[in-house]
Amino acid sequence: MSLQKSIKSTGDRGDQADNTSICSSVTTQPDRHGFFGGAQYSPEPKRTLSPSTILKREQKWLRMLNNWEAFMSKNYRKVRERCRKGIPASVRPKAWLYLCGGQLLLEKHPHEYEELLRAPGDPKCMDDIRKDLHRQFPYHEMFIREEGLGQQELFSVLKAYSVLNPKVGYFQAQAPVAAFLLMHMPAVQAFWCLVSISDKYLSGYYNPGLEVLQRDGDILQALLRRTAPAVHRHLARHKVEPVLYATEWFLCALTRTLPWDSLLRVWDCFLCEGVKVLFKAALVILAGTLGDAGARKRAAGLCETLQLLRHPPPDVLAERYLLTRMQRLPLSEDDFELEHQRQTARRRALRDRDRDRRYVEMETSRRAVRDAAAAAPAALRKRLQARAPRPRPQVRGRQCTVVVSSQ
Amino acid sequence: MAKTYDYLFKLLLIGDSGVGKTSILFRFSEDAFNISFISTIGIDFKIRTIDLDGKKVKLQIWDTAGQERFRTITTAYYRGSMGIMLVYDVTNEKSFENIKNWIRNIEENASADVEKMILGNKCDLDAKRQVSKERGEQLAIEYQIKFVETSAKDSLNVEYAFYTLARDIKAKMEKKQEASNPPGARSGAHQLRANEQQRKPTSWLSRCSVL
Numbered sequence: 001m002s003l004q005k006s007i008k009s010t011g012d013r014g015d016q017a018d019n020t021s022i023c024s025s026v027t028t029q030p031d032r033h034g035f036f037g038g039a040q041y042s043p044e045p046k047r048t049l050s051p052s053t054i055l056k057r058e059q060k061w062l063r064m065l066n067n068w069e070a071f072m073s074k075n076y077r078k079v080r081e082r083c084r085k086g087i088p089a090s091v092r093p094k095a096w097l098y099l100c101g102g103q104l105l106l107e108k109h110p111h112e113y114e115e116l117l118r119a120p121g122d123p124k125c126m127d128d129i130r131k132d133l134h135r136q137f138p139y140h141e142m143f144i145r146e147e148g149l150g151q152q153e154l155f156s157v158l159k160a161y162s163v164l165n166p167k168v169g170y171f172q173a174q175a176p177v178a179a180f181l182l183m184h185m186p187a188v189q190a191f192w193c194l195v196s197i198s199d200k201y202l203s204g205y206y207n208p209g210l211e212v213l214q215r216d217g218d219i220l221q222a223l224l225r226r227t228a229p230a231v232h233r234h235l236a237r238h239k240v241e242p243v244l245y246a247t248e249w250f251l252c253a254l255t256r257t258l259p260w261d262s263l264l265r266v267w268d269c270f271l272c273e274g275v276k277v278l279f280k281a282a283l284v285i286l287a288g289t290l291g292d293a294g295a296r297k298r299a300a301g302l303c304e305t306l307q308l309l310r311h312p313p314p315d316v317l318a319e320r321y322l323l324t325r326m327q328r329l330p331l332s333e334d335d336f337e338l339e340h341q342r343q344t345a346r347r348r349a350l351r352d353r354d355r356d357r358r359y360v361e362m363e364t365s366r367r368a369v370r371d372a373a374a375a376a377p378a379a380l381r382k383r384l385q386a387r388a389p390r391p392r393p394q395v396r397g398r399q400c401t402v403v404v405s406s407q
Numbered sequence: 408m409a410k411t412y413d414y415l416f417k418l419l420l421i422g423d424s425g426v427g428k429t430s431i432l433f434r435f436s437e438d439a440f441n442i443s444f445i446s447t448i449g450i451d452f453k454i455r456t457i458d459l460d461g462k463k464v465k466l467q468i469w470d471t472a473g474q475e476r477f478r479t480i481t482t483a484y485y486r487g488s489m490g491i492m493l494v495y496d497v498t499n500e501k502s503f504e505n506i507k508n509w510i511r512n513i514e515e516n517a518s519a520d521v522e523k524m525i526l527g528n529k530c531d532l533d534a535k536r537q538v539s540k541e542r543g544e545q546l547a548i549e550y551q552i553k554f555v556e557t558s559a560k561d562s563l564n565v566e567y568a569f570y571t572l573a574r575d576i577k578a579k580m581e582k583k584q585e586a587s588n589p590p591g592a593r594s595g596a597h598q599l600r601a602n603e604q605q606r607k608p609t610s611w612l613s614r615c616s617v618l
Contacts, residue, residue, distance in 0.1 A: 131425035132446050136446070175446065176445075209479055210476065210480055243483075248448045
């Protein structure tokens with residue numbers, strides 16, 4: 001039994017005003033994943049596979065890791081199958097490093113991490129990173145101490161990335177991903193995994209503008225329409241847009257959403273198969289949470305629906321349910337590819353139309369001012385013509401409103 | 408299903424990352440403070456129904472991520488808001504300077520008559536203070552926005568801030584309603600003046616504006 005104590009009494013979190021009410025409690029013993037409390041805390045031991053099965057799988061994985069190149073190029077399906085079954089905990093960190101290509105990057109640039117750490121770094125980025133260090137998995141043993149080793153390493157990894165890729169710099173969603181990686185491997189390995197995930201797996205997610213995230217929201221919606229039309233209808237009726245419920249799912253690669261056992265299994269697949277695994281998980285969560293007509297009826301509104309999606313029922317997020325349903329989704333590789341192309345084209349068309357509309361607006365307003373000038377007395381005419389706007393390439397619709405006041 | 412409230416107000420919390428938007432909202436909705444918060448990614452919301460002069464007012468409060476990169480998705484939610492809380496951190500000069508940018512953001516994206524309020528949060532941390540209360544007040548006067556210093560940790564002025572904003576929205580709403588169906592005896596003297604002021608800068612030429 002765990003002894004419930006307030007954070008203050010553990011002495012881990014520094015000074016605390018007496019009138020501060022602590023709404024969360026922590027235990028003195030971490031769970032098997034290192035959590036003292038919070039949403040991720042899972043006290044009951046996992047029902048594990050038999051020791052002989054685990055041993056057999058470990059041996060298979062070790063053999064595979066020793067012949068990695070050969071397996072990946074000739075027998076990818078085998079790798080995928082083994083990832084889907086779940087990577088044994090003992091080899092997981094190494095397997096992840098290999099799967100995502102972090103190992104290759106590390107071998108190619110053996111001293112780069114240390115060099116990046118020596119660079120000064122953009123002050124704005126450093127500032128942003130520092131503000132987030134104590135706000136990632138605050139109940140995990142690695143990050144619970146203010147300015148403890150875990151938080152220092154988190155800073156290093158995020159800083160190194162921001163120096164390596166100044167175009168992205170630091171984006172807040174990278175912090176939970178980096179912290180999650182640090183729970184499994186040394187900082188330098190976590191760094192190269194983060195590089196690979198940010199630049200390859202979630203390519204474009206962290207770029208300014210968040211265009212890719214919004215497009216992926218459209219793709220998710222379109223796939224939901226096929227796999228769970230009733231849920232899709234419900235979300236559309238109440239105007240529950242993907243940006244409201246799926247932003248954190250996608251940007252943080254579910255690290256803040258799933259219970260730990262499910263998360264590890266989903267990441268086994270994610271690092272092997274890519275971002276579509278996140279889509280599959282999202283589709284299962286949506287269908288599991290709102291698939292039942294009764295649930296939809298109870299969630300009769302935007303807020304009610306969002307509330308439910310923010311805290312999906314535990315059995316929907318449970319390892320076995322989630323993973324089984326994900327693999328059973330009637331979606332092929334081609335379906336994903338096709339929807340990806342369709343939504344990309346759709347967004348491009350919308351953008352073009354928007355640009356054309358803005359151009360027409362500009363032209364119309366210029367003509368209107370010209371006409372007004374022609375009708376106005378001569379003195380006014382001169383002033384108006386001087387003010388007639390010229391089309392600028394990047395003007396937003398609302399900004400190009402021309403109000404000519406007589407002052 | 409019977410409606411359990413008389414009014415529904417949509418409010419929005421904006422401001423730099425780490426100024427305490429989520430903590431303020433948590434204090435208001437749960438009356439608690441948690442030092443172990445995680446950074447907000449995207450958009451979140453909380454609901455609280457308050458009693459205002461005998462009316463039940465349901466507040467739907469949207470909490471946004473502060474980092475600039477999120478603005479492309481958060482600004483879409485400015486338009487539907489009736490009230491916006493601009494939050495800065497009194498121990499962080501930059502977050503105060505950025506209030507001007509946030510106001511510009513509101514002007515560009517929110518409806519013109521949105522109610523606003525500036526909150527200087529973390530006022531319990533006096534030793535680390537970088538922005539004096541006077542500077543906060545000065546800024547508020549400059550923009551003609553109400554201002555108050557708050558502490559989500561010590562539960563200082565958080566209730567007051569939300570009640571004030573809600574009351575202002577309610578007053579504005581009732582005034583509008585009154586204007587659209589005027590009662591027998593008209594009592595909207597300053598209402599008319601307000602309208603007049605708004606109409607003033609427009610002229611016949613404003614018809615060439617393309618909206």
